[in-house]
Amino acid sequence: MAIRPAIVGVGQTYHRSKRPDVNIGELCTEAVRAALEDAKLPPEKIGAFVVGNMELFEGRYMQDMWQTDFVGAVGKPLIRVTTGGTTGGTLASVAFEHVASGMFDLVMAVGFEKQSEGDTRAGLKTVADPLWNRWQTTGAIGYFARVATFYIKETGAPEDAGSRVRLRLARHAARNPHAHLRMDLESVDQVMKFPYLIPPLRQSDMCPASEGACAIIVASEETARKLPRKPVWVDDWTSVHKEMVYVRGGRHSTADLEMAADRLFRRNGIREPMKDISVAEIYAPATWAELEWLEAYGFCEKGDAWKLEEKGQFHFDGPFPVNPSGGVVCTNPIGATGLIRVAECALQLRGDAGEHQITRKPTRGFSTAWGGSGWTVAHLLSADGL
Amino acid sequence: MASGEAFVVEGKLRVPYDNWYGTLASAFFRELRDHGKIRGIRCPACEKVYMPPRSVCPRCLGTLSVWVDLPPTGTLQTFTVVHYDYGQYYQPMKPPYLLGIIRLDGADTGLCHLLGECHLLGEVEQQELAPGLRVEARFREDRKGNILDIVYFRPIR
């Protein structure tokens, strides 16, 4: 019988495009200290560490060699996890598994990215097949231009559907002191003035390149009940990787998103996701992906997300809040991004999200991480006393 | 392959990087560059002086801010000879060269650096090189703000 894990502390840095005041280790320390402070725990209590970021993005392999000293892990078990875009989500999953296994009582997961220090494009370029497709690719931009194209074609969504998502997320980010992009946007027309990257995808539809770090502390049920913070229970988690050929003609697949959500919902008796889940923090690096993926997760019927967006259903104070933090299109320190989704969900379920706290009663939270080649990591969390 | 012809995709990745020193290391290198001074940093809780200095104590995770002026002199703790040629972009000079770990007077941790004017240059015999040898830093004239502003450590005559 596995031990039930709980999130007992979360911390994150503020996020910017450049942090010249700190090196990579120091950036991680900021998040680690924030999480320890949140959990009211001294560093020596942590039994094991899970750390990660994107491979090579800062011109370094094996970042753990540097991170160890700066997260308080000297002489303790530490493992590095790097699963591409899903890294932050996998960090949380591995920390949950460390606790569920009974091997460790208190585990910390730390993710970061410091994108100004390297060339993100160089890393992403290598994803594509060198023989046929590498020369054609434009990293995430090309992929999400395709998502937008198909979304419009298949659902009849208007060309401003993505801009409405940006408008909502900009309003959310304005309330979140940790968010990176704080665009002062008033109307959809204003968003529609941003230039195209690859039509119909506009600059305003994509995430920024951020620097920042996030840490969470996971405890066993027994320990969690003794700690000061209201524990956030980790009910379930999964990882689905449906490898697809990168850049070929035809439609991209959403099978990973569908399978991951379906598995969690079925295993946990969730029949009406929008009713049973009160907040979603999903890893969507583009506005259009948020619409397509809410449908793929099964929150609404195919073709309905853009209509619900128009009705304001996804606002933080609406009936089904999506990315009340401002989401990934406002803040994307890649190796931390998936972990921030978990941390933000936990804050919402504790009722500690401050200005961007959802108004709906927080009961269950759904967080995801996503990475290229069709990889989804998903977590189901619940509030104490549910 | 029947024709004996094998195709390869020839490619080259550009991997530029700019790793920020951070505020604390920047202060260290500014002092080294502008004044030729080496400073360690003390953790009051652990009663350790770290050299190289660091902003976070790896033992207690405390913030470190108490600078300690260190002399350019210290003790050789151990050393090795590098014969392997790893390529011109990755090594400070053409091998062979000597690397040692030097504990500066007043520091609790060792700094890895080059040993110069030793047996390879004919000034010191191999048997003279041993843990405990007293050494001093030789600084560059045109310092740039990196660790090679110390050219090497050499035996104190």
Ligand SMILES: [Zn+2]
């Ligand atoms: Zn200390």
